[in-house]
Amino acid sequence: MSQGLLSLGIKRVAVANQKGGVGKTTSVLAIGSGLAAAGKRVLLIDGDPQANLSLFFGVKSASDEGACLGKALAAYARGEPGGLAAQVIHEVRPRLDLVPFRMRRIRAQLGAADLKAARELFAEELAALAADYDFVLIDSSPSDGELERMLVTASEAVIIPLEFQLFSIAGLEAMIDGIATCSREAGRTIRLHCLLFTKSENRVGRVEQYRAVFSNFHVPIFEICKSEYLPRCLERSKTIWEGAPASYAARDYARLIERAFLG
Ligand SMILES: Nc1ncnc2c1ncn2[C@@H]1O[C@H](COP(=O)(O)OP(=O)(O)O)[C@@H](O)[C@H]1O
Ligand SMILES: [Mg+2]
Numbered sequence: 001m002s003q004g005l006l007s008l009g010i011k012r013v014a015v016a017n018q019k020g021g022v023g024k025t026t027s028v029l030a031i032g033s034g035l036a037a038a039g040k041r042v043l044l045i046d047g048d049p050q051a052n053l054s055l056f057f058g059v060k061s062a063s064d065e066g067a068c069l070g071k072a073l074a075a076y077a078r079g080e081p082g083g084l085a086a087q088v089i090h091e092v093r094p095r096l097d098l099v100p101f102r103m104r105r106i107r108a109q110l111g112a113a114d115l116k117a118a119r120e121l122f123a124e125e126l127a128a129l130a131a132d133y134d135f136v137l138i139d140s141s142p143s144d145g146e147l148e149r150m151l152v153t154a155s156e157a158v159i160i161p162l163e164f165q166l167f168s169i170a171g172l173e174a175m176i177d178g179i180a181t182c183s184r185e186a187g188r189t190i191r192l193h194c195l196l197f198t199k200s201e202n203r204v205g206r207v208e209q210y211r212a213v214f215s216n217f218h219v220p221i222f223e224i225c226k227s228e229y230l231p232r233c234l235e236r237s238k239t240i241w242e243g244a245p246a247s248y249a250a251r252d253y254a255r256l257i258e259r260a261f262l263g
Helices: 024-037 052-056 069-077 106-111 115-130 146-153 168-186 207-217 229-235 248-261
Strands: 012-015 042-047 089-093 096-099 135-140 157-163 191-200 221-225
Touching: 012 024, 012 115, 024 042, 024 052, 024 096, 024 135, 024 157, 024 191, 024 229, 024 248, 042 052, 042 069, 042 115, 042 146, 069 106, 069 115, 069 146, 106 146, 115 135, 115 146, 115 168, 135 146, 146 168, 157 168, 168 191, 168 207, 191 207, 191 248, 207 221, 221 248, 229 248
Parallel strands: 012 135, 012 157, 042 096, 042 135, 157 191, 191 221
Antiparallel strands: 089 096
């Protein structure tokens, strides 16, 4: 049986996969709002310049005004403190705070920087900020570059959402290698906490076969069923707990929260 993050004393969790459309943002939203509803204090970090998570909470993108993770990252890239705590929008829901993304042009600034120093500055400021929360969840972007490395390096554990397909294996192996590299650079263990198979459906009875293949990675596996409620809630700016609390998808996310986080 898998151990939960609470009992492991782990707060900072990146939800990452270089592939797009696998349910990273959906999962950060469902887990974060579910933990907050369960009485935990939660900080969400939108680490994707496309800012889907920020948009959900009504944050206007492509703006230089207002809180933005990019402002802190740009400071780290110059070798300066980023004032991450000043980029927090408080109480987007009860007990739920958000560091949004607004500026799209962050990658060019990171490109020229001393990235080792920048990564360390971010990891330090995030660890300090995490003292105010029970959990910090980081949504990351669907690519594989310096920004994503910074996000993983600043975390203590990673959850990888992916689809139950045999061709997810190569991407997963690359992700696991990437986490090991970040661990080495950070000088501490970054735990691969679990795999999260989203959009799961057992139409052709393949799930058992896939489960057997992926069990070779020796990482706990959770599943979220394919559900039309998830995109529908997203469109209406409702979390799954607000829009479809009795759905199978809500049941699956509740089980994940209970076991992988609060267990
Ligand atoms: N379990 C699910 N069942 C059905 N659709 C889902 C599920 N999880 C996510 N989606 C949908 O898939 C699309 C991509 O999800 P998203 O969370 O934005 O992925 P990512 O952040 O990895 O790019 C969205 O339209 C989302 O509503
Ligand atoms: Mg996303």
